[in-house]
Amino acid sequence: MEVVIVKDAKAGGELIADGIAGLLRRKPDALLGVATGSTPLPIYDALTARVRDGSVDASRARIAQLDEYVGLPAGHPESYRSTVLRQVVEPLGLSADQFMGPDGSAEDVQAACEAYDKALAEAGGVDLQILGIGTDGHIGFNEPCSSLASRTRIKTLTEQTRVDNARFFDDIEQVPHHVITQGIGTILEARHLVLLATGEGKAEAVAQTVEGPVAALVPASALQLHPHATVVVDEAAASKLKLADYFRHTFANKPAWQGI
Numbered sequence: 001m002e003v004v005i006v007k008d009a010k011a012g013g014e015l016i017a018d019g020i021a022g023l024l025r026r027k028p029d030a031l032l033g034v035a036t037g038s039t040p041l042p043i044y045d046a047l048t049a050r051v052r053d054g055s056v057d058a059s060r061a062r063i064a065q066l067d068e069y070v071g072l073p074a075g076h077p078e079s080y081r082s083t084v085l086r087q088v089v090e091p092l093g094l095s096a097d098q099f100m101g102p103d104g105s106a107e108d109v110q111a112a113c114e115a116y117d118k119a120l121a122e123a124g125g126v127d128l129q130i131l132g133i134g135t136d137g138h139i140g141f142n143e144p145c146s147s148l149a150s151r152t153r154i155k156t157l158t159e160q161t162r163v164d165n166a167r168f169f170d171d172i173e174q175v176p177h178h179v180i181t182q183g184i185g186t187i188l189e190a191r192h193l194v195l196l197a198t199g200e201g202k203a204e205a206v207a208q209t210v211e212g213p214v215a216a217l218v219p220a221s222a223l224q225l226h227p228h229a230t231v232v233v234d235e236a237a238a239s240k241l242k243l244a245d246y247f248r249h250t251f252a253n254k255p256a257w258q259g260i
């Protein structure tokens, strides 16, 4: 696992956009897995700016959703489908047929989950998966004690996650209790995992993810099992890392051609 400590969220967004730009040069039709939440927005802003100034060609890129609320009416502005269309697909100038996600309004949720895992595999698998992290260490919507081998499935949100996400809704009662999320096993199949965490509120979860044991209690710690995982953190989110100086030294001395 590579840990990169950056000055702030904007620098994190630029660094990860560099990584995506490199991927798209090597593989123009790469499948990019995207997360929602506030944290990845600087990545999408940086990437969009490069597409608009012509330095990155994302016209053949494909976008895959990480998770979804269950039961929101189709087209609800806070469904993750709507959010990803608004924050990623449209700004990058892509069409809806370059985008895939699980169906959160399916009558048979289990079948929708299995269909999404199958669709991801048939699309050739995710090349680069962007991840955020919950305050409790969740990735996607894999709450603590999710199986490290889990596949895409329905989960029940913790009260803490509903409270954290209530800011996107008029009131907490509107935050669904159930979600569909790529499983941890599904996420680990992506070729490159890139987790961005910013702010003091993520410092404890980051420390446990990077320096704690691999444990279902901290779902993001599963990144330790992946051969190519990059954790990008700002100074505040890095504040509880014991090996912060080592991580700084390693990245400062990394040959630039290696990228993330």
Ligand SMILES: N[C@@H]1[C@@H](O)[C@H](O)[C@@H](COP(=O)(O)O)O[C@@H]1O
Binding pocket: 035, 036, 037, 038, 039, 040, 066, 067, 131, 132, 133, 134, 135, 138, 139, 140, 141, 161, 165
């Ligand atoms: N399902 C999403 C996660 O993918 C995201 O990482 C998390 C943190 O969001 P934020 O980046 O806003 O803190 O929120 C939700 O739970």
